[in-house]
Amino acid sequence: NCVGCFWVERTPVHEAAQRGESLQLQQLIDSGACVNQVTVDSITPLHAASLQGQARCVQLLLAAGAQVDARNIDGSTPLCDACASGSIECVKLLLSYGAKVNPPLYTASPLHEACMSGSSECVRLLIDVGANLEAHDCHFGTPLHVACAREHLDCVKVLLNAGANVNAAKLHETALHHAAKVKNVDLIEMLIEFGGNIYARDNRGKKPSDYTWSSSAPAKCFEYYEKTPLTLSQLCRVSLRKATGVRGLEKIAKLNIPPRLIDYLSYN
Incomplete structure (x- = not known):
């Protein structure tokens, strides 16, 4: 404001x-x-430093009064840019200066950006400080959709363990549809283990398996799950995790049950 x-x-x-x-x-x-000069695209020096992961410069700008939640022309804040760079140091600095973890955006949230960059450390930190797991972007859907489309399995597991809705839909398209399209068997199995619905249909009326080539590894994986019902222990695990809700791991750890069961419920 100069x-x-x-x-x-x-x-x-x-x-x-x-x-x-x-x-x-x-x-x-x-x-x-x-320090708050804007370019024609409303990019501030803090945006520029955050996007490049320049932590020392981020620190100097913030200390000199840079606006922590300034928006560029796309609506992105410096925290979004720091997450896009995957710089955990910049993310921590911005949060310490009061950056909003859930800025009211119509575009990708900081959590979406962290999932795009594949930084599971940033994803974990954002969730710890209250990031909305179901933040919806009109292009990408939820952060889980982004992590699956980019095949960032570490980020997917962090999101699912934190209680992200495995069956959240974008135009009826679920994370499992994305996993089928990128032909990633490990991803398909992880989503199903967390309760992914293999029969969910997208806006074209297609199930995830409809996006696989017959006799390919992903197709065989879906075929196996279609023919083999989930075990009772697996069904119980999914039901209990649903009941514990968002950030359920903290609640599970406090349950008065054997450590082996806690590990099972925590997907360890």
Whole structure:
């Protein structure tokens, strides 16, 4: 919020922030340069530093009064950009300065961006500080859809273990549809273990198995589950996990039951 901040292409502050030139950035700040200057795309130096994972520059900008939840033309905040870069250090810094973990966006949330970049550490941290597991993006669907489409299995497991809805739909398309399309058997099995519905139909009336080639490994996997009912223990596990709801792992760990059962319910 400085007087004389006009829309420009880029400023020396943007350049230094993006390149990680912290010494130069500090000199610019000391000489009175505006840290909230925006480009024609509403990109601030904090966006630029966050997107490149330049933690030292993020720290300097925040300390100099950079707006932590500034929006660029796409509606993304610096936290979204830090998650896109997969920089856990930048994510922690932004959160410590009060960045909103669930900014009111119509586009991808920080959690979506972390799932796109495949940073399970960022995903875990965002969930710990209250990220909405069912945040819906009009293009991508939920964070689980994104993680499956990108085949980031670590992120998928973190989301599912935290209580993400395995059967959430985007135009009736579920995570299992994505797993079938990317032909990933490990992903298909993980989703089914967490209660994925192999009979769910998308807006074209197709089941996940309809997106596999006959006699391919994914097709055989679906065929097996169609012919073999889930075990009683597996059905109980899915039901109990549903009952514990979002962030259910914390509740499961406190149950007065044998450690082996806790491990089973925790998918360890």
